[in-house]
Amino acid sequence: MANSPEMRASDADRDRVAAILREHTAQGRITMEEFNERLENLYKSKTYGELAKLTSDLPDVDLRHRPAKVQPQPVKKGRVHPGLQAAWGAWAMASGINWVIWLIVGITSGDPVYPWPLWVMGPWGVILLMSTIFGSSRPKSD
Numbered sequence: 001m002a003n004s005p006e007m008r009a010s011d012a013d014r015d016r017v018a019a020i021l022r023e024h025t026a027q028g029r030i031t032m033e034e035f036n037e038r039l040e041n042l043y044k045s046k047t048y049g050e051l052a053k054l055t056s057d058l059p060d061v062d063l064r065h066r067p068a069k070v071q072p073q074p075v076k077k078g079r080v081h082p083g084l085q086a087a088w089g090a091w092a093m094a095s096g097i098n099w100v101i102w103l104i105v106g107i108t109s110g111d112p113v114y115p116w117p118l119w120v121m122g123p124w125g126v127i128l129l130m131s132t133i134f135g136s137s138r139p140k141s142d
Contacts, residue, residue, distance in 0.1 A: 003048045004048065005048050005049025005052065006047055006048075006049065007047060007048050008046055008047060008048075009046065009047055009048050009051050013048070013051060014042055014043060014045065014051065017042055017051050017054060017055060018039060018042055020058075020061050021035055021038050021042070021054070021055070022035070023061045024055075024058050024061065029058060029059075038054050041054060042054055081135070084128070084131060084132060084135065087128055087131075088128055088132075091121065091124055091125060091128055094120065094121070094124075095117065095120065095121040095125075098116075098117035098120050098121065101117075102115065102116065102117050
């Protein structure tokens with residue numbers, strides 16, 4: 001049976017139109033402001049006719065043939081997870097900066113200076129080391 005414009009729409013119908021509006025926004029046919037306005041009207045809509053008005057000025061979109069989402073590539077065995085690699089890079093950069101500051105203070109003061117950068121890099125480095133050794137290299141699944 002064909003859906004007449006006066007028939008009541010379901011939540012699934014509204015979700016389908018929302019997906020179509022998102023796709024048109026992603027393709028640049030409507031602005032974010034227009035998308036938000038249409039989305040607001042979408043969830044106020046009660047009939048198929050009201051839903052049809054929201055997309056009447058847009059071309060048809062076949063949501064079944066959209067490009068698939070790119071799946072993250074698993075980390076190869078023996079390689080460090082990219083996030084952990086970035087954390088090690090941040091640790092190394094912060095440690096290096098602290099040691100340079102310590103060295104400058106030591107040279108300009110003329111007195112021996114307590115090696116305080118160890119307190120910055122030590123605990124952070126231990127946590128990173130434990131994460132590297134015992135952490136999982138597999139990405140978490142939703």
